[in-house]
Amino acid sequence: MSGARESGYNFAYLDEQTKRMIRRTLLKALAAPGYQAPFGGREMPLAYGWGTGGIQVTASVIGPEDVLKVIDQGADDTTNAVSIRRFFQLVADVETTEATEKATVIQTRHRIPEAPLEEGQIIVYQVPQPEPLRHLEPREVETRKMHAYAEYGLMQVRLYEDIARYGHIATTYDYPVMVNGRYLMAPSPIPKFDNPKMQDNPAIQLFGAGREKRIYAIPPYTSVRSLDFEDHPFRTQSWDQRCALCDADDSYLDEVITDDRGGRMFVCSDTDYCARRRANGHVGAQGAIDPVGEKTDALSGDAQ
Amino acid sequence: MSAAASMRTRAPLMQARSVTRSYGGNIGCRDVSFTLYPGEVIGIVGESGSGKSTLLACLSGRLEPDSGVISYDMRGRGFVDIQTLSEPERRMLMRTDWGMVHQNPRDGLRMAVSAGGNVGERLMAVGARHYGDIRGEAQNWLAKVEIDLERIDDKPRTFSGGMQQRLQIARNLVTTPRLVFMDEPTGGLDVSVQARLLDLLRGLVRELGIAVIVVTHDLAVVRLLADRLMVMRRGEVVEHGLTDQVLDDPHHPYTQLLVSSVLQA
Numbered sequence: 001m002s003g004a005r006e007s008g009y010n011f012a013y014l015d016e017q018t019k020r021m022i023r024r025t026l027l028k029a030l031a032a033p034g035y036q037a038p039f040g041g042r043e044m045p046l047a048y049g050w051g052t053g054g055i056q057v058t059a060s061v062i063g064p065e066d067v068l069k070v071i072d073q074g075a076d077d078t079t080n081a082v083s084i085r086r087f088f089q090l091v092a093d094v095e096t097t098e099a100t101e102k103a104t105v106i107q108t109r110h111r112i113p114e115a116p117l118e119e120g121q122i123i124v125y126q127v128p129q130p131e132p133l134r135h136l137e138p139r140e141v142e143t144r145k146m147h148a149y150a151e152y153g154l155m156q157v158r159l160y161e162d163i164a165r166y167g168h169i170a171t172t173y174d175y176p177v178m179v180n181g182r183y184l185m186a187p188s189p190i191p192k193f194d195n196p197k198m199q200d201n202p203a204i205q206l207f208g209a210g211r212e213k214r215i216y217a218i219p220p221y222t223s224v225r226s227l228d229f230e231d232h233p234f235r236t237q238s239w240d241q242r243c244a245l246c247d248a249d250d251s252y253l254d255e256v257i258t259d260d261r262g263g264r265m266f267v268c269s270d271t272d273y274c275a276r277r278r279a280n281g282h283v284g285a286q287g288a289i290d291p292v293g294e295k296t297d298a299l300s301g302d303a304q
Numbered sequence: 305m306s307a308a309a310s311m312r313t314r315a316p317l318m319q320a321r322s323v324t325r326s327y328g329g330n331i332g333c334r335d336v337s338f339t340l341y342p343g344e345v346i347g348i349v350g351e352s353g354s355g356k357s358t359l360l361a362c363l364s365g366r367l368e369p370d371s372g373v374i375s376y377d378m379r380g381r382g383f384v385d386i387q388t389l390s391e392p393e394r395r396m397l398m399r400t401d402w403g404m405v406h407q408n409p410r411d412g413l414r415m416a417v418s419a420g421g422n423v424g425e426r427l428m429a430v431g432a433r434h435y436g437d438i439r440g441e442a443q444n445w446l447a448k449v450e451i452d453l454e455r456i457d458d459k460p461r462t463f464s465g466g467m468q469q470r471l472q473i474a475r476n477l478v479t480t481p482r483l484v485f486m487d488e489p490t491g492g493l494d495v496s497v498q499a500r501l502l503d504l505l506r507g508l509v510r511e512l513g514i515a516v517i518v519v520t521h522d523l524a525v526v527r528l529l530a531d532r533l534m535v536m537r538r539g540e541v542v543e544h545g546l547t548d549q550v551l552d553d554p555h556h557p558y559t560q561l562l563v564s565s566v567l568q569a
Contacts, residue, residue: 136414154428157425160435164421
């Protein structure tokens with residue numbers, strides 16, 4: 001804890017009373033899975049929209065023995081992930097990792113790691129808009145009543161509109177789910193590819209929305225069902241390519257533009273998963289010469 | 305008359321007893337009582353500020369009366385004082401067994417949702433989860449209210465006023481309610497559109513046997529639609545009876561004034 005003491009901050013930045021308040025809210029949220037529990041969100045040294053809700057939840061559950069992993073769009077090395085990881089190194093002096101199974105607390109934006117989560121792990125989602133009904137019903141008084149009385153027909157209207165306009169359910173991220181058969185929940189802007197991972201997950205899933213000051217949660221082994229129609233069942237995205245670096249065909253792929261002549265490649269969005277597979281000898285179409293973890297070589301090599 | 309007489313032998317659908325509501329010292333409606341039978345259309349007429357809309361809000365459970373009892377024959381439960389219903393029960397009633405047609409279609413429609421979605425919303429609210437069935441039902445109802453099926457995926461904001469009003473009616477009738485409240489259903493429409501809408505409404509109401517409470521200041525509307533009529537003034541019902549009887553032989557001075565005020569074209 002020397003780092004925290006030297007930095008002059010209380011352990012994990014928040015004062016103990018605030019952490020207590022947030023933990024109380026977390027217990028409430030876990031007791032009613034999917035219910036948006038209001039909490040006294042604090043100002044954080046970070047702009048709203050960059051993960052203030054997630055940081056406050058992480059700060060309240062993290063202990064000195066925890067191992068932290070932070071991802072943004074699946075990657076450990078993006079700006080947001082690096083900043084938040086450095087923040088907790090400074091104020092909590094915890095060990096950090098990029099390996100999913102080594103982490104005890106994972107803070108994430110936009111993805112759930114490909115490697116299955118286990119009991120004892122906590123995954124913290126950063127949530128921009130916790131209210132799944134917001135774009136359909138602007139009145140907060142009304143949406144709260146709709147949740148209280150479980151009147152969720154309106155969400156189905158949104159999916160109906162998708163099919164009427166595009167012929168299929170065109171919602172691809174922040175895809176609405178029913179938690180424990182009771183509360184309608186916004187899973188944060190994760191791709192719908194990740195929705196099935198929330199179902200009966202052994203890890204504790206916590207959601208923090210800083211601007212909107214709401215916390216909600218999914219306890220381990222809870223039913224999380226994606227909404228759909230009987231004749232238009234829920235389907236995840238799929239690709240006709242494999243990862244260009246690690247040859248994975250079961251992970252969420254990002255399309256990367258490699259030059260200005262139409263060159264592109266598909267790579268795993270989960271960098272830890274991709275690097276692990278390459279270390280185990282899996283080689284994709286463009287990943288042959290690269291040392292593990294430096295996929296930029298493939299990009300620059302093409303330009304010459 | 306014989307049709308009205310046979311109605312009396314049936315059990316009533318809704319009963320209001322001495323419904324009173326005031327706003328501070330101002331009277332909204334006072335001591336209004338009536339009985340509504342299944343399939344019957346009651347018109348409430350009166351000048352602006354006579355308490356028509358207050359009465360309608362009380363009857364539809366949106367406003368709590370200061371005194372008086374409104375009871376409704378709920379499916380499977382018999383007569384229930386609607387004030388004793390919990391809020392979710394009342395909301396459920398409002399989107400299944402009741403309907404509400406607003407004067408301004410913007411109050412009754414979702415302007416950002418397509419016509420088909422607007423009609424399908426009530427079905428989805430009561431648990432329909434089969435897209436094909438919902439869409440089929442929406443098409444069926446759009447045809448009934450004479451909206452071109454090619455417009456099913458258009459937003460109501462691209463519709464004319466008359467079409468919006470017809471869409472609002474379809475959206476309400478899709479769950480086959482037994483009672484529909486209408487607040488100035490033809491307000492703001494030009495006369496030829498009004499006539500078509502009234503004709504349509506009359507046909508649907510007769511065909512489906514829906515009971516209607518229609519509030520209006522337009523005597524032509526009640527003449528065409530209503531079986532019975534209540535004339536309100538300053539919050540009180542000054543005259544009531546069969547529509548033709550009240551309009552052709554008004555007894556109360558105010559009703560006489562109201563009837564004589566209508567310009568004959």
